[in-house]
Amino acid sequence: MNILNVFSGMLLQIFSSPLLIVILIGSTFLGIIFGAMPGLTATLGVALLTTLTYGLDSETALLALLAIYVGGVYGGMYTAILLNIPGTAASAATAMDGYPMAHKGQAGRAFGLATTSSLIGSLVGMTFVALLSPLIAQVALQFTSYEYFLLALFGILISGSLTSPELAIKGWIAGLFGIWLSTIGQDHIQMYPRFTFGMHDLDNGIDVVPVLIGAFGIPQIMIVLESKMKLGSMNAKSLGKLLPDFRTMFQNLRNIITSAFTGVGIGAVPGIGEDIAAWVSYGIARKTSKTPEEFGKGAPEGVISTCVANQACVGGAMIPLLSLGIPGSPPAVMLLGALMLHNVAPGPMLLKSNPDFVPQVTAILFAAGIAMWICGMILSKQVIHILRVPQTLFMPLIAVLCVIGSFALGLHVFNLYLMGIIGIISYFFIKLHLPIAPLVIGVILGPMADTALRTGLKTTGGSLWPMVDRPISLVLVLIIVAIVCSQIPFINTAIRKIFSRVKNKLAGAY
Amino acid sequence: MGREIMSNHPEQMQESDKLAQKTLEQERLIGWDFVFSIVVLLFSVFIVSNSLTMPFSGTVGGVTTTWYESPGLLPLFIGTCLFLAGLSVCWKSATENGWALFCQHFSEINPTGFLLSGGGIISYIFVFISWYDFFLGSFVFLLFYIGLYYLDDEKLSRRLIAIYYGTIIISVVLFLSGVGAYANRVVDFLTDWILIACAVLLITVMLQFATRKGQEARRKVRRVLIISCVFPAILVPTFRYFLLVPMPKEGLVVERVMNTTYYTYLAPKKQVEDGNLSDDQLQSLDDAF
Structure with a gap:
């Protein structure tokens, strides 16, 4: 009952304040622009807005940041449907059927379906945040230092494996590099300076926000400008009338439920973004469809499943962030950085000391979902007008915003140098097919891993036995070992051989 | 039939071009992977050697350290993991002729x-x-x-x-x-x-x-x-x-x-107000600054 009171109280507070409504709608609209413009991402949007929210109270800042996150994930479908160029990686799957629908003259219908599906996904994700976060946080309160260390390690490994499918080890290298970056500066227990090279600017360690802006912003600007990407012409009139098409939505109820669960589940895995959620749910929708041959030719099911999963993933990503302090997706990494700036440290202790936090976040997600739907249904044509601005004109301005954004948070020019260096390193990472998500997750989770490992060892007098003594840590150890072994060729081959022998024997027995 | 073959020909050409391009990119990536793995190996050696200079035992600056409390513990762990990961990428790339492919495509680099x-x-x-x-x-x-x-x-x-x-x-x-x-x-x-x-x-x-x-x-x-x-x-x-x-x-x-x-x-002008403060209040104000 108390949760509902806090939830409704927060909603009332948002919708009764003209300023908060302006912030909500403005941030959502900005998010849609960031999502829709190829090259700009929801993560970059959250990163740049963080600077502007520094002077706001934490609730208003969270409202602005979650609104731009939700808007950014949704906005990607604009160019995906109209031009077959996904605005974000998350909307690549939407282009599969959205673009053929637009080609058939059903752009308005595709937009309506995508917008309403996104709202449903957002609401489902929000529900899971409200239900699961307190439960997981309750369990997490039982965690010891070793579990936190293993959780951080698991987060980096799983994120590295899934974001670098060609060679998972490259993803792990990115994650390990991120942890190394986090060890720069005086350590938190003995204040011993590590890897500072005599530079006093590094004594306090590196600020997270410039690293995140550098990692996500600079390489993106460079790559887009190098490619001299030009968008095709977009006509706002071609959009026609936007229709929510509730009948089609109702007919796809099962598809919606499956996609929402897929989105939440994938979102909850550390570091895995909306793109994977969208593709997996697209695959499931296709497999379970009665007319799979229609997929790729303008099937509304394809658009619905991807958009529901995209937005449900936002909620999913918030679950580990709120309950464990581990971000579920790249924009959630940025959100964690922003919350830290506002002296809010998500995790089980926060939910214990401030139990209203989860219902407040849930209410903000709800409000952001509604704002996204309203912006999507009313302001779509305006978005298309803005998208006509060439990228070559837009990207240099983003570079200036990155610079002032990195500087504004600490007022250190050194942060700008750091941003520049990390930006160039990230550029090479992208060129070498190394994912950026594990790197930034490593930077975020590094301090937790360091402190947890040493505290755990200190508590047990240097014994690692409690790592396999407790059920949760044992499960984590087994998962980590399995992830690592899956990348060692001879172990992988041996396991496959064992499985095939067992299978053959079982087949022989029957 | 002949017309059908003719009409399919450009598409087949396009497909084969795409395939060739993909193979070329794959080859370049393998070559770069080799060089990258060498950089990772060198970097990991640097991390390990640097972390070994950190206190693992004894008393430094009045703080007594045992190996498991050492500030160098995590960096050592990261360095070792990076070395193993780098070795793995290096081995994989070397078995696929990484160095030769890098040398072959080096002249094509346009920075x-x-x-x-x-x-x-x-x-x-x-x-x-x-x-x-x-x-x-x-x-x-x-x-x-x-x-x-x-x-x-x-x-x-x-x-x-x-x-x-x-x-x-x-x-x-x-x-x-x-x-x-x-x-x-x-x-x-x-x-x-x-x-x-x-x-x-x-x-x-x-x-x-x-x-x-x-x-x-x-x-x-x-x-x-x-x-x-x-x-x-x-x-x-x-x-x-x-x-x-x-x-x-x-x-x-x-x-x-x-x-x-x-x-x-x-800028909004500073407003100066006359205040009747007692000596004690003035003293406290002075003390505050």
Whole structure:
């Protein structure tokens, strides 16, 4: 009952304040622009807005940041449907059927379906945040230092494996590099300076926000400008009338439920973004469809499943962030950085000391979902007008915003140098097919891993036995070992051989 | 049948071209993986050797350390993991002829795109932001960067690059030799005039280009000039006076023009109120500061 009171109280507070409504709608609209413009991402949007929210109270800042996150994930479908160029990686799957629908003259219908599906996904994700976060946080309160260390390690490994499918080890290298970056500066227990090279600017360690802006912003600007990407012409009139098409939505109820669960589940895995959620749910929708041959030719099911999963993933990503302090997706990494700036440290202790936090976040997600739907249904044509601005004109301005954004948070020019260096390193990472998500997750989770490992060892007098003594840590150890072994060729081959022998024997027995 | 084969032929060609391109990219990546793994191995050796210099036992600075409390523990763990990961990538790449593929494709590397896009941003951060007025630095950077990519003309680009990097070289020489700092001590913000000169040159070159190329180019150049000027003109006051964020460097424009204008004419005036404070209250007020 108390949760509902806090939830409704927060909603009332948002919708009764003209300023908060302006912030909500403005941030959502900005998010849609960031999502829709190829090259700009929801993560970059959250990163740049963080600077502007520094002077706001934490609730208003969270409202602005979650609104731009939700808007950014949704906005990607604009160019995906109209031009077959996904605005974000998350909307690549939407282009599969959205673009053929637009080609058939059903752009308005595709937009309506995508917008309403996104709202449903957002609401489902929000529900899971409200239900699961307190439960997981309750369990997490039982965690010891070793579990936190293993959780951080698991987060980096799983994120590295899934974001670098060609060679998972490259993803792990990115994650390990991120942890190394986090060890720069005086350590938190003995204040011993590590890897500072005599530079006093590094004594306090590196600020997270410039690293995140550098990692996500600079390489993106460079790559887009190098490619001299030009968008095709977009006509706002071609959009026609936007229709929510509730009948089609109702007919796809099962598809919606499956996609929402897929989105939440994938979102909850550390570091895995909306793109994977969208593709997996697209695959499931296709497999379970009665007319799979229609997929790729303008099937509304394809658009619905991807958009529901995209937005449900936002909620999913918030679950580990709120309950464990581990971000579920790249924009959630940025959100964690922003919350830290506002002296809010998500995790089980926060939910214990401030139990209203989860219902407040849930209410903000709800409000952001509604704002996204309203912006999507009313302001779509305006978005298309803005998208006509060439990228070559837009990207240099983003570079200036990155610079002032990195500087504004600490007022250190050194942060700008750091941003520049990390930006160039990230550029090479992208060129070498190394994912950026594990790197930034490593930077975020590094301090937790360091402190947890040493505290755990200190508590047990240097014994690692409690790592396999407790059920949760044992499960984590087994998962980590399995992830690592899956990348060692001879172990992988041996396991496959064992499985095939067992299978053959079982087949022989029957 | 023959017509069908004919009509399929270009598609098949396109498919095979795509396949060849993919294979080529794969080969390049394997070659780069080999070099990357060597870098990772060297980097991991550096981490391990550096972390071994950190206290693992004994008393350092009054703090007694055992191996499991050592600040070098996590770096050692990371270094070891990175070494193993690097070794694995190196081995995989070496079995696929990584070194040979790298040597084969090395001559195809064209760093122009990276040097222009990355060089622009890096020079903006390390030179303009560090030494010049933020407004002027951003204005010149935007003129150059937008002009380079948006106007997209080879001859113009060459001239823009010459002017921009010429300014960068002059700045580096001036400031590293100490002449820049001396000049600014003699006359306030004297070096900011270098950027103004650079901006005038960039604008002149663009206007020449616009006159030569006609209506469309004139429209584009006008757009570049307006955006390059208006964007920092909005951004700086927003951060400086609304978010109260001082600029990294305030000079000829931010300090002399904006701050003077704002604090003289626009800033809310300080209100002084007469207060009847007792001696004790005045004393406490003094103590507070």
